[in-house]
Amino acid sequence: MSAPAQTDNSPLSGTMTAYRFVPGKTEPVRDTLPIPTPDADEVLVKVLAAGVCHSDVHLFMLSPIKPFHPHTYTLGHEGAGTVVCLGEKVAADPTLSQRFALGTYVAINPVNACQSPKCDSCSRGLENACYTFPKVGLNMDGSWADYVKVRPNAIVPVPGNDPQSPRLLPGVVAAATDAVLTPWHAIMKTGGIKPEDTLLIVGCGGLGLNAIQIAKRVLGVRTVIASDIREDSLALARESGADHAAAPTALRALFKEQKVRPDVVLDLVGKQETLDLAIALLRIGGKIVWVGLGDGTVTFRPLALGQKQISIQPSFGGDNASLEECLAAIAEGKLTPSVEERPMSDCAAVLHGLEKGEIRARVALIP
Numbered sequence: 001m002s003a004p005a006q007t008d009n010s011p012l013s014g015t016m017t018a019y020r021f022v023p024g025k026t027e028p029v030r031d032t033l034p035i036p037t038p039d040a041d042e043v044l045v046k047v048l049a050a051g052v053c054h055s056d057v058h059l060f061m062l063s064p065i066k067p068f069h070p071h072t073y074t075l076g077h078e079g080a081g082t083v084v085c086l087g088e089k090v091a092a093d094p095t096l097s098q099r100f101a102l103g104t105y106v107a108i109n110p111v112n113a114c115q116s117p118k119c120d121s122c123s124r125g126l127e128n129a130c131y132t133f134p135k136v137g138l139n140m141d142g143s144w145a146d147y148v149k150v151r152p153n154a155i156v157p158v159p160g161n162d163p164q165s166p167r168l169l170p171g172v173v174a175a176a177t178d179a180v181l182t183p184w185h186a187i188m189k190t191g192g193i194k195p196e197d198t199l200l201i202v203g204c205g206g207l208g209l210n211a212i213q214i215a216k217r218v219l220g221v222r223t224v225i226a227s228d229i230r231e232d233s234l235a236l237a238r239e240s241g242a243d244h245a246a247a248p249t250a251l252r253a254l255f256k257e258q259k260v261r262p263d264v265v266l267d268l269v270g271k272q273e274t275l276d277l278a279i280a281l282l283r284i285g286g287k288i289v290w291v292g293l294g295d296g297t298v299t300f301r302p303l304a305l306g307q308k309q310i311s312i313q314p315s316f317g318g319d320n321a322s323l324e325e326c327l328a329a330i331a332e333g334k335l336t337p338s339v340e341e342r343p344m345s346d347c348a349a350v351l352h353g354l355e356k357g358e359i360r361a362r363v364a365l366i367p
Helices: 054-058 088-092 094-099 170-190 206-219 231-240 248-258 272-281 302-308 320-331 344-355
Strands: 015-021 029-034 043-052 079-086 105-108 147-150 155-157 198-202 223-227 244-246 264-267 287-290 311-314 339-343 362-366
Touching (some): 015 344, 043 170, 043 344, 079 147, 088 094, 155 320, 170 206, 170 287, 170 320, 170 362, 206 320, 244 248, 264 272, 272 302, 339 344
Parallel strands (some): 223 244, 339 362
Antiparallel strands (some): 015 029, 043 079, 043 147, 043 362, 079 105, 105 155
């Protein structure tokens, strides 16, 4: 079943509510703005759900992603919605106007890659590291609003494509654009992780629990070990499919008992102590796949890496192909992201809850 057809491609009039990053403020600012009119090469999406993650918390702190926000803009880098207006060039392009016809249910990829064959990043399979255009919801208007305008390169159709009777709920789709996409890309592409590997996942928040499912249920990794300082998160890690789950202080004993050493550490925390832990525990020739942004700066001893021939591979977001793949895996029932829905007006409270470590599931804001 497809979404109800829309035939009127006229720009929308009126105003909308948006929650904005304003330099100097410590939480989102509610504002009333005109509904955007898409530029010729953009589409307008009616937001059905928008995710929240720790990156949003960092935006209001001195953090590693501070360069993303020198100005005022609407927050929300995880979004799902329906296409309600096409820019002139998009409407005139037969391929784009069919792929993103009015009413199409879409996921918004915050990476917003240019996808040009002349791009140094996109032409080498590194769309997730393309900075030709701003990142949606990180330094341009995002999905914490009733509507958001984006380039077609920043959206992909959702499997099933019926927001009225969806196979994938909007909250799940929104969360998938980061909480599933980021670990998917890190595991399936950046990390080069193999089914025969022993994988240690450090950090069992939203990304970590999804990473466990991706590794076990999709890639079929032989041994997945999860680590977190919170006992309730370790319990959730076991429920998500981890073969073993232990606090960082208990990992050495666990590895000795199981007679294993990790081939790869997926660090979803990104702090000095997690880097030190990974270097100490990895087997010779092991790899650290670095995703977390917990500390703005970390240090390491080159000799320690050299003696064990350890490599560090950072990973950021994911490309559209990865987003389509992880949405398909969710639609097929291979992945079941845990998502809690709340009104968009709760965005500040959600950020404070994340900062205090009180929120385990991913939260999707509903306009």
